[in-house]
Amino acid sequence: MKWNWLPSLCTLANLGAGVLSLYFTIHEQYMTAFTLVVVAALWDVLDGLLARLLHCSSDFGKQLDSLADVVSFGVAPAFLILLYKLGDTHWIGPAVAVLFVICGAVRLARFNLMAFSTGFVGMPITAAGVIVSFMFLWSEHLKPGLLLTLMVVLSLLMVSRIPFPSFKKLPSRR
Numbered sequence: 614m615k616w617n618w619l620p621s622l623c624t625l626a627n628l629g630a631g632v633l634s635l636y637f638t639i640h641e642q643y644m645t646a647f648t649l650v651v652v653a654a655l656w657d658v659l660d661g662l663l664a665r666l667l668h669c670s671s672d673f674g675k676q677l678d679s680l681a682d683v684v685s686f687g688v689a690p691a692f693l694i695l696l697y698k699l700g701d702t703h704w705i706g707p708a709v710a711v712l713f714v715i716c717g718a719v720r721l722a723r724f725n726l727m728a729f730s731t732g733f734v735g736m737p738i739t740a741a742g743v744i745v746s747f748m749f750l751w752s753e754h755l756k757p758g759l760l761l762t763l764m765v766v767l768s769l770l771m772v773s774r775i776p777f778p779s780f781k782k783l784p785s786r787r
Contacts, residue, residue, distance in 0.1 A: 617669035623660035624674065624681050627653045631685025635692060643697045643749060650693070650746040653685035657739055679721040686742025687717035691764070694745055698752045698760055706757070709764045716768035717741065723772075733777040736770040740777075 630653035637646040660678060664670045691710040699706030717738040727734065744767060748760060755763075 615669075616663075616667050617671075619667065620660045620664040620669060620674055621677060623656050623663060624678050627656035627660065627678075627685050628681035630656060631681065631689045634685070634689040638689070638693045638696050641696075643693065646689070646693050647746050647749045650685060650689055650742065653681075653689070654739060654743050657682065657685070675725055679725055682738050682742075683714070683718050683721055686738045687714040690742040690745035693749055694752070694760060694764065697749060698755075699757055702757050702761065705761060709761050709768075713741075713745065713764050713768045716771045720771040732779045735773050735775065736767065736777055738771060741767040741771050 630649045634646045634649035634653070637643070637649065657678070660674075664674055691713045695706050695710040699710070720735045720738055723735070724733065724737075745764060748755065748763060752760060
């Protein structure tokens with residue numbers, strides 16, 4: 614039996630967790646929203662791992678993964694921080710949230726067009742989104758200006774030419 618549909622099912626679970634995170638953010642259930650971004654990250658790791666283990670990576674899977682990632686690690690974390698902590702920053706908070714999502718989308722589009730065997734160019738959106746989500750946990754100790762600065766830095770790192778390591782290679786049995 615072919616199992617090539619299994620990674621895509623995990624990708625859809627990633628997307629579902631991201632959309633639910635947005636729902637709970639809108640309803641001010643921020644801890645649930647944060648937890649769902651972390652759950653999305655686990656599904657994201659699992660889809661890639663299964664695709665490599667089952668030797669069923671595809672262009673379709675790559676595109677679907679990017680669409681899910683822009684929601685789960687771009688839109689959901691940006692809105693979580695925006696609505697939870699940056700609501701009183703007038704136009705700056707929304708502008709930085711939009712910048713974060715745009716940079717994440719650009720980074721994913723660039724990734725889909727380039728082949729990297731040893732690493733990534735620019736910070737992966739998954740890492741940036743999870744970091745922004747974790748900022749939620751420390752946001753009581755971080756002033757809005759610092760949160761905005763961290764989001765801008767993460768946005769710029771996603772579209773930078775800085776190499777980041779990839780841990781996608783499966784360990785050898787040797």
